[in-house]
Amino acid sequence: MITHDVTDWDDAYENGRNIPGGGNYPAAWVEPSASFRAAAKARLDISYGKGDRHAYDLFMPEGTPRGLFVFVHGGYWVGLDKSYWSHLAAGPLARGWAVAMPSYDLCPAVSIAEITAQVGQAITHAAGEVDGPIVLSGHSAGGHLVTAMMCEDSPLPEAVRGRLAHVVSISGLHDLRPMLKTTRNELLKLDIKSAEANSPALKRPLPGVRLTAWVGGTERQEFLRQNALLANIWHGLGATTLEVVEPDRHHFNVIDGLGDPGSNLVRAALDPVT
Known part of the structure; x- marks a missing residue:
């Protein structure tokens, strides 16, 4: 039997200090994302709500889209925005999918429940712009947010739920109770009831x-x-699930495959749908 005793919960969820070169992120994503936006066929800062951060970028492929791919960013619900990830739209775009990337409000100004509702609003708005099946992907806290969209209490309306085909959670956080043991919870403001x-x-x-x-x-x-x-857990509840551990990838470069239409990650995301 292998046991893993956690004595420092902050370190257990700390990525930057535990990755060689981790301090280079997220700055390493700024230039490639800006260059991609400048060259892409895109509608930027589409409003889905009343707040300053209630906006998404929509990247369009050549021809009629095969469906809508949505990427939800991470940042532990307390940081970053849609601008860091634009280059990751390249993979689905080359496969003929429209790609939406939303921003959302951050803790502690809002709760994680409110962020979840906002992401649902963004997806719903984008779904009104693009026909066809919907594939969601998110990284880290974004992985939590997209899996929340396929829960029984999803904030998505029935019409959008009916188009939801596949959710790809990349390095997602799916049980929030450990966050109660971290100093990050000073910003998240979770208690056991809200974490559950x-x-x-x-x-x-x-x-x-x-x-x-x-x-x-x-x-x-x-x-x-x-x-x-x-x-x-969800396999045991009847869902079709796939667990993938990609070799030699850390928390920051594990998303790189989204930018490559031939990558294992893009194929895993889109091939079951198309």
Whole structure:
């Protein structure tokens, strides 16, 4: 039996200090994202709500889109925005999919429950702009937010739920109760009730929606555990799930495959749908 005793929960969920060159992120994404936006066929800053951060960028492929791919960014619900990730639209775009990337408000100004509702609003708005099946992907906290969309209490309206085909959570956080043991919770402001209420791993998945839980092989043990956790639990509840541990990938470069239409990650996301 292998046991993993956690004595420092902040370190267990700390990525930058535990990755060689980790301090280069997220700055490493700024230039490639800006260059991609400048050259892409895109509608930027589409409003889905009343707040300054209630906007998404929509990248369009050549011809009629095969469907809508949405990428939801991470940042532990307290940082970053849509501008860091534009280059990751390249993979789905080359496969003929429209790609939406939303921003949302951040803790502690709002709660994780409010962020979840905002992401639902952004997806719903984008779904009104693009026909066809919907594939969601998100990284880290974004992985939590997209898996929340396929829970039984999803904020998505019935018409959008009916188009939801596949959710790809990359290094997602699916059980929020460990966050109570971190100093980050000073910003998240979770208690046990809200942590449980916002944990996809403690809910039932919507029927008919596939889940892929994807993580880098060199990530922190807690991210590996969280990845396996959701795929395991939801498989037991009847969902079609796939758990992937991508070798030699850490928490920051595990998303790079989204920018390559021939990558294993893009194929895993789109091939089951198309």
